[in-house]
Amino acid sequence: MSLNTDPNFFTPGKRYFRAFSPGDDFYEALIDMHRDLSDEQSAMANARLILLLANHIGDVSVLREAMKVAREGV
Amino acid sequence: MLSTYQYPKFEYRRPPELAEGRGGRYPVVVVGAGPVGLAAAIDLAIHGVPVVLLDNDDTVSIGSRGVCYAKRALEIMDRLGCAEEMVAKGVSWNVGRTFFREQEVFNFNLCPEPDHHRPGMINLQQYYLEEYLVRRAQSLPNIDLRWKNNVIAVSDEGGRVALRVDTADGAYSIDTDWVVVADGARSPIRHMMGLDIEGKIFMDRFLIADVVMKADYPTERWFWFDPPFHPNQSVLLHRQADNVWRIDFQLGWNVDPEEEKKPEKVIPRIKAMLGWHANEEREFELEWVSVYTFQCRRMHAFRHGRLLFTGDAAHQVSPFGARGANSGIQDTDNLVWKLKLVLDGKAPDALLDTYSEERVAAADENLMNSTRSTDFITPKSATSRTFRNAVLGLAKDYPFARALVNSGRLSVPSFLVESRLNTPDTEVFAGNMVPGAPMDDAPVDSARGEKWLLQAAGNRFVLLYCMPDAGDVDAATADACAALAAGSIPVETLVVAERGTAPAGLGTLIDAKGRIRERYDLKPGTSYLIRPDQHVAARWRSFDAAKVRAALARATCNA
Numbered sequence: 001m002s003l004n005t006d007p008n009f010f011t012p013g014k015r016y017f018r019a020f021s022p023g024d025d026f027y028e029a030l031i032d033m034h035r036d037l038s039d040e041q042s043a044m045a046n047a048r049l050i051l052l053l054a055n056h057i058g059d060v061s062v063l064r065e066a067m068k069v070a071r072e073g074v
Numbered sequence: 075m076l077s078t079y080q081y082p083k084f085e086y087r088r089p090p091e092l093a094e095g096r097g098g099r100y101p102v103v104v105v106g107a108g109p110v111g112l113a114a115a116i117d118l119a120i121h122g123v124p125v126v127l128l129d130n131d132d133t134v135s136i137g138s139r140g141v142c143y144a145k146r147a148l149e150i151m152d153r154l155g156c157a158e159e160m161v162a163k164g165v166s167w168n169v170g171r172t173f174f175r176e177q178e179v180f181n182f183n184l185c186p187e188p189d190h191h192r193p194g195m196i197n198l199q200q201y202y203l204e205e206y207l208v209r210r211a212q213s214l215p216n217i218d219l220r221w222k223n224n225v226i227a228v229s230d231e232g233g234r235v236a237l238r239v240d241t242a243d244g245a246y247s248i249d250t251d252w253v254v255v256a257d258g259a260r261s262p263i264r265h266m267m268g269l270d271i272e273g274k275i276f277m278d279r280f281l282i283a284d285v286v287m288k289a290d291y292p293t294e295r296w297f298w299f300d301p302p303f304h305p306n307q308s309v310l311l312h313r314q315a316d317n318v319w320r321i322d323f324q325l326g327w328n329v330d331p332e333e334e335k336k337p338e339k340v341i342p343r344i345k346a347m348l349g350w351h352a353n354e355e356r357e358f359e360l361e362w363v364s365v366y367t368f369q370c371r372r373m374h375a376f377r378h379g380r381l382l383f384t385g386d387a388a389h390q391v392s393p394f395g396a397r398g399a400n401s402g403i404q405d406t407d408n409l410v411w412k413l414k415l416v417l418d419g420k421a422p423d424a425l426l427d428t429y430s431e432e433r434v435a436a437a438d439e440n441l442m443n444s445t446r447s448t449d450f451i452t453p454k455s456a457t458s459r460t461f462r463n464a465v466l467g468l469a470k471d472y473p474f475a476r477a478l479v480n481s482g483r484l485s486v487p488s489f490l491v492e493s494r495l496n497t498p499d500t501e502v503f504a505g506n507m508v509p510g511a512p513m514d515d516a517p518v519d520s521a522r523g524e525k526w527l528l529q530a531a532g533n534r535f536v537l538l539y540c541m542p543d544a545g546d547v548d549a550a551t552a553d554a555c556a557a558l559a560a561g562s563i564p565v566e567t568l569v570v571a572e573r574g575t576a577p578a579g580l581g582t583l584i585d586a587k588g589r590i591r592e593r594y595d596l597k598p599g600t601s602y603l604i605r606p607d608q609h610v611a612a613r614w615r616s617f618d619a620a621k622v623r624a625a626l627a628r629a630t631c632n633a
Contacts, residue, residue, distance in 0.1 A: 005472040017489045017506055023477045024446050027461075031449060034457045042457040073467050 003065040078286060078316040078361060079201055084132045084208065086222040089239070091246040098248035100126050101417055103237060104256060105225050105263060108135065109200065110385030110402035111256030112207035116154045117410040118254075119214040120533065123417060126248070127217055128239060130224035134208070137362040138199035138284050141314055142396035144485040145185065146512060147403045148192040149608070153532045157192070159206045164198035165313050170295035172481050174466035176302060180479045189589045190515045191526040195295075195396070195484060197314045199284075203399075228253070228266050230379045252413060253381045256402070259369075261387035269378060273371020273441070276392060278452050279331060281323040281365050283340050287358035288317055297481040299451075299466055303350040304343065308451050308481075311347075318361055321347065322393075324452065331365035368392045370445050372437045376430040382409060389437040394447035394482035397440040404487060405433050411533075411606035415630055420563050425631040428495055436488035443483040450480035487512035490609055497603075497612035497625040504595040513608045516589035521575070521582060527590060528608060530583055535565040535626060536604045539617055540596040544571035544582045552577040554619040563630060565603070565622060570596060605629060 009022035016022050033049070034042045054063050091098045104115045107129035115127040143151075143160065151157035172180040184194025211217045226245065227238035234249045255263045264271065296311040298304070307324040314320055323343055325334060333339060340363055348356045372389035376382065385402025409429045415421035453459035468475035489511050490496070496509035507514060516527045524530040531538075537558065541547050547555075547569055555567035556579045568583050569576040570590050576582045585591055594602060599616040603625050612625035627633040 005474050007474045007477040015491075017511075018483070018486065020477060020480075020483055023474075024443070024480065024483070027450070027465075027478055027480070028446055030461065031458050034455060037457070039456050042455070046457070069468075069472075 001059055001062055003062050003069070005069075078318055079199065081133045081136070081201070082205060082208075084219075084221045086132060086242065087220070088243050089220055089223065089241065089246060091248060092241065092243050098126075098246075099234075100124065100248060100250045102126070102252045102254060102413065103128060103235075103248065103250040104254040105129075105237075106256035106258060106385075106387070107131075107204075107208070107211075107219065107221075108256060108258060108385070109140070109203055109207060109399050110406060111254070112204065112211055113150070113154060113403050114254045114256060114384060114406040114410060115217050115219075116156075116207065116211050116214065117406055118413070119211070119216045120154065121410060121414040122216070123414060124216040125218070126250070127211065127219045128223045128225055128237075129219075129221055132221040134204035135200040137364060138201065138314060138318065138320065140200045140203075140396075140399040141197045141312065141320055142400070142484070143196050143198060143203065144396060144400045145190070145192045145194050146485070146487040147400045148196065149515065149528050150403055150407045152192070152529065153407075153608075154207075154210065156206050156210050160198055160203060161192070161196060163202055163315050164196035165293050165315060166193040166196050167293045167295065167313075168194040169292075170297065170481070170484075172469075172479055173296065173298045173301065174463075174469070175300050177470060179466055179469035180476045184484060189517050189587055191517075191528065192515070197312055197320070199314055199316075199318065200399070202315065225257075225263060225266075228263055228381075230267075230381065235380045251380065251417070254406075254409070254413075255381055255383045255387050256385050256406075257387055259386040259390050261383070263381070264373070264383065264387055267378065267381065269373060271371050271373045271388075271390075273369055273390070275367060275369045276448055276452070277327045278448075279325045279327060279329055279334070279365055279367055280393075281325055281334055281340065281343070282363065283321045283323070283344060283360060284314070284362040285319045285321060285344060285358045286317055286361050287319060287356060289319065289356065299462075299481070301347075301350070303346040309347065310481075319358075325365070329365075334365050335363050337363070366393075370441050370448075372434070372441065376405075376433055377426050382413070382426065382429065384409065388433070389441070391437075391440050391444040392448045393444075394451060395440070395444045395484050396482070397444050397485045400485035401436060401440050404436065405429075407607045408433055408436075415563065421630045421632060428493065428631065432488075432490050432493050432495075435490065435492060439488050440485075447480050447482045451482075495605075495611060495629045495631075497621075497628055499613065501613075501615045503613065505593060507594045507602070507610055507613070509610050509612055511610045513604065513610065514593040516593055517586045518590070519584040519586050524583070527583065530568060530581070531604050532608050533606050535563060535606060535611075535629075537565050537567045537622060538570050538583075538590075538594070538602040538604060539567055539580075540570045540591070540598060540600040541576075542572050542598055543574040544569040544576040544580075544584075545574035547576050547580065549577070551617055552580060554617070555580050558619060558622060561623070561626075563626060563632075565626060603629070 310322040384405040558565040568581040
């Protein structure tokens with residue numbers, strides 16, 4: 001499997017009528033996660049989130065590919 | 075400042091209550107002759123309801139203000155008889171481009187599907203829209219348009235509403251069964267009634283500059299995040315009619331709005347932008363400058379007894395997405411047919427509660443989308459800004475990130491899927507035309523000369539009935555359809571066909587390009603009950619007059 005960079009957000013059981021809505025649902029939840037956190041707390045929350053998601057994905061080759069893309073653009 | 079527009083001055087006339095010294099009693103009074111109040115009055119008049127329209131001013135909107143009118147608003151204006159002028163004068167566009175620093179990272183097309191009558195969006199100064207609506211209102215005999223008539227008191231007297239109205243000739247009183255409140259964001263009537271509107275103000279300021287210049291930029295919406303000519307902030311460029319360009323600069327909270335409005339502050343900002351873009355000196359003149367803040371808030375309910383709140387009086391959103399005037403026009407679209415049925419005694423006044431329910435749901439969707447856009451455009455924390463810039467940085471190369479770029483989710487109509495007026499599906503359909511959906515348009519041929527499905531529907535209940543050859547509709551079905559058309563709330567049947575002519579009393583729509591079949595997942599026998607505001611009420615795979623009557627009763631609170 002290779003890294004999927006096409007739009008891929010959805011909510012099981014929820015019907016979307018606008019293509020932008022599932023991604024916006026995710027993004028809002030992401031920003032909400034950081035509400036009222038200090039910058040330091042946010043950095044820690046981000047690190048924890050990455051670790052949880054990385055484990056969920058599991059496939060280390062996919063993770064390496066994502067890491068490469070993430071680092072390239074910084 | 076230069077002016078491309080000559081403001082009309084509408085004539086105040088002594089109202090009959092003062093001229094003839096009599097009391098007035100009316101079925102409906104609309105307060106506020108902005109786009110929403112005018113649309114409400116015109117729609118009521120088209121439905122045969124005499125209407126008094128009160129406005130405290132005597133001209134159109136000062137400054138261009140709302141400039142983007144979306145496809146759905148144009149479709150409603152088609153129904154009201156005003157869209158042709160708007161589209162002819164306005165600038166039609168579908169493509170938007172988003173830039174991050176120096177690079178384009180994303181573009182979108184509002185109308186990716188072919189075969190729709192109206193474009194995704196037009197840009198038109200608000201004063202033109204109001205001028206056209208006023209002209210249309212003046213052409214209708216049952217609208218009594220009263221300029222310089224200022225409502226100073228309102229009281230709900232149970233079976234009627236009493237209004238006190240002030241004029242240059244003194245004050246007078248009128249009674250009305252219903253008031254459509256369209257008196258804007260500061261809504262004096264909302265205040266007089268002591269009603270709350272809840273939400274939040276955004277801590278940011280924006281500069282609007284309307285600029286007259288000859289430029290050959292394409293007719294597109296351009297949005298910059300953090301451009302070199304205005305670092306760390308956003309900028310929006312839009313074309314309007316008459317070579318007027320709208321430029322919107324984010325300023326941040328800690329600026330002096332009076333200072334920022336001065337030409338000596340505004341002109342260098344515009345020069346920097348044009349110089350960066352075209353690398354040349356371009357001549358321009360300022361037409362209108364304003365610094366604004368905005369609020370996102372709505373009333374708890376849009377119906378209070380006999381007062382029906384619409385547009386900005388009921389709900390306000392951030393400007394990103396053009397969801398203000400567009401949603402206000404959809405409010406009246408939802409309200410007027412219901413009010414007409416209630417006035418005629420054909421539906422209980424509970425039907426007006428569904429106006430509030432459906433439009434509160436739509437307002438929440440608009441608030442959600444415009445708040446999300448605002449949070450993306452103006453991040454509230456360092457972490458939020460980091461994520462925003464990461465999305466923009468990835469957007470050029472990765473499609474998933476492009477879908478997350480949010481420079482405004484432009485106004486589209488709500489799917490009223492939670493409405494109690496819908497009859498839930500019991501059969502399987504593909505596509506999006508679920509109960510509660512706003513109708514998709516499609517080209518048609520019809521003996522009545524309609525070229526578009528949405529021209530053929532609207533203003534009344536309609537049953538779309540699919541039959542490949544319209545001549546094959548059997549006698550029993552034709553009789554049942556004739557009975558539906560003769561009901562106390564008539565339902566007109568339109569046979570959607572590939573060929574042929576339906577029996578007498580039924581309309582025929584030839585599905586010229588097969589788009590209706592495709593968009594509504596039609597099969598022979600498929601029937602859709604359509605509301606007067608062009609939303610789907612119910613649908614079935616076969617025609618059954620009893621089911622149509624039950625769905626009609628449900629859609630009008632008569633069940």
